[in-house]
Amino acid sequence: MAIDFLELAEASPNPYVLLDRELRLVWMNRAYLDVTMRDRDDIVGRTMFDAFPSDPDSESYRQLRDSFEHVLETGETDEIALIRYDIARPDGGMDTRYWSATHSPLSGSDGSLKYILQHTVDVTELHELRQLRKEIGVVRRAEAVEARNRDLERESQRMLEFFEQAPGFVAVLGGPDHVFQMANTSYLDLVGRDDILGKPLREALPEVIEQGFVEVLDRVYSTGEPYIGRRDRVILEGTNIPAHSHRVLNFIFQPISEDDGTTTGIIVQGYDVTEEVEYEKRQSLLIQELNHRVKNTLAVVQSLAQQTFRDVPDSARAMAIYKARLHALAAAHGLLTESSWSPASVRQIVELTTSAAFGSLDGRVVLEGPNYLLNPEVALALTMIVHELTTNAIKYGALSNDEGRVHVGWSVESDGECEKLAFVWQERGGPEVHEPEREGFGTRLIRSGITSKRGTTVDMRYEPAGLECELTVTLECGALRDGGISSPMVPG
Template sequence: MNIDFAALLGKSPNPYMVMDPELRLVWVNDAYLGATMREREDIIGKTLFDAFPSDPATESYRLLDDSLQRVLRTGQVDELALIRYDITAPDGGMQTHYWSATHTPLLDDAGAVKLILQHTVDVTELQELRQHRKQADLIRRAEKVQSRNVTLVRESRRLTEFFDQAPGFVAVLGGPGHVFEMANTAYLDLVGRRDILGKAVEESLPEVVEQGFIEVLDHVYRSGEPYIGRREKVMLNTADNDAGEIRYLNFIFQPCLNPENEISGIIIQGYDITEEVAFEERQDLLINELQHRVKNTIAVVHALAKQTFRSVPAASSAVEQFSARLSALAAAHGLLTEGSWRPTSLRSLLRATLGASLGDLTGRIGMDGPDHLLDPETALGLTMTVHELATNAVKYGSLSVEDGTVAIDWSVESAGDDDIVHLTWQESGGPPVAEPEHKGFGTRLIERGSHSGGEAEVTMEFRPGGLKCSLAIHVPKDPQSAEHGRPFAKFKKSG
């Protein structure tokens, strides 16, 4: 059966065109004419690039020419999946078109390319649809970016508000010249100036230059080592006082790094503790005044006791004991005063009390236990108890002979909101011990403890080898918050 392929392709709805090896158009079907908006007589006999002119320097020309040259050179089919090739419209203007083309060679008997069949599809609408989709995606991405930008702006504003409302003063210095880049309200209030941003520290705060702070900033910037100032005395000029005002500050100069891990500036952060320092100075003054008055009072009481009992027969021993107790109380009071009536060290308290009570005999006292803080009232109560134990040891116990010793051991037990200090006074090497038939004031004082201290349990064992006194003292985990007026002792006796 003979088939007229020219007639068949001519009726095809798909655009077809045939070229000779010189790329002259020798045949086209109606669909091709419709796709290219041309008349047959206008393009038959012309080369492809004469029929559809294009600048040889453009990518469109190069892609199409390279495809055709490959077909001529290899005799193989070549495809252009997508090529933009603009063509002239009937009105003379240029229209943008996208094409998909297949170039199929027709060979002669010698295998040379005799003709090239081009199957061309106009995919402009499809490409535009793709472009619209890309644009839509771009818009969606832009909307997401915009949303993120809005969030970042909001977060940046919140961080700026937090920075400005920080309770401590904060400033950011940039570069080796230490230029103010940021400063919160607290910092501006501290330095008493509002126009420092964009200026160097040396220009904005000239009074700190002579105080050495520029040198400190230079060292931090060069070395990368932070500088911490504690209770630093700083003189600052203010709008109300050009002569300068003394402030006490706790602060840190902290180097900050850029993404390349290089020092780019310094963050200043700290607190103004001027009022705190002033309060402590007033407190120290009052405590020193109190200490002075207490010493005077104890001296007066001591003198009154001597004068009162001077004419009482056999009263010298009692006066001596009374004076010793006053001395122990004065020693404990002095130790607490040195600490501004804050919690005091158990070990330091024992040393001070025993030193006042025993003098050179303290070398025969052994102490072993972890240091612990006692609130002031518990410390006073323990002072009186230890003094009485030491006095009795000198008079009747192990310290009344040359070889006698005393061992003081203690440990700390956690018990809910309190700690329990278990302290043991153990005498050895002294004369045999028996429970006294009549209790003196000192023994009763030990048994009762002091009513100014914390809750405790006291156990006294009158062993033949030496007195053993055990105390279980309840102290707050935070001695500074100790309640006042709690009974010091609950007495237990074991014979």
């Protein structure tokens, strides 16, 4: 639940008063006014010793003055466990009062001490009890008050530290005019200003008006529905140089609501992803350039091969096989380039490679398996294996006639740390299969399997009903966490 600290302080039953470095009273809550029997307009702007006079030679004056001076000189909190400080009544008489006070320094955005926050507790009754119950009772209760003050101070300090150290930028806007109530250092650095507190958004950041963000905040405030911005572009001027004023942000405008549903403010929280977006843009350009150069290289390799084999007798068949393998490699490279060399799915790899060699599958090649992602290294190796299996099926196997079928299935199993990919190619309905007397390059490539640090196995069986090839590879352990060999399955 969001907390309005100013409203909380105003409603607190504990007296609080804020003094500047000249010990002038700049703010106090209702509890303070009640306990001192004063009106706000009568004491705001006056010094502490002017608003509440005391004999400069008295112990009360000395205690209070010394405590204030200690805070101003050291920047450290000071506590007065018990002090007598008489208060004038509205009728002109004086009330004898005993107090316990804590003086806490408050710093500005530049780190220098700006204010002193005084938390006072009227312990007059405790002092009177001390006279009745002797000193022991009063001391214990005074210590309890001191302990409570320390706990409250520590808790308030922790809350402020949590806010300041929150990941990303955070700001709190109050009311329909979106007045800045709080903002951490990350937010101030983002907008390039440190003077926005207490100002409405239109005054603090005028450049965002024409960019539509005020309208979005108005809608969040009126509807109570949050707004999530994903890679929204914004221009923030402030002290930012022009090159740094254009930012890309992920953020949320989260309404702050009361128990009755009334919106009282908005929390702005998010992250600056400008560098991430720029990196992705540069990466995309580099990949496009790499793709262009690889395509040119493959074209040069193909041209060199044609010139080399042109005068070699009976080389047409070998040249066609060589070209087909180059095309398979180019197709796999194109698939990976389209996804910026991010993981590619097994289904995409098989569909692309088989259709490139065989044309429309038309039910002749049946694919069955999850949409599991493989990293580029594994994807390229699997592409070449599927290409060789498809080529053999077209020449000698199930795809060499009109009735044959190929079933391609894959599955993934995990033991919690490592994952194993099982890939099965099964042909049926083609000519009777016999194991060849010698293995060609394609068969050797298939048997080499997929390179993996954990090992790979290939089982090729020349069954009379059709070729069966089962490939298993243990993917690198910890891949799911480290983005290594594999990536998790995605919805189909």
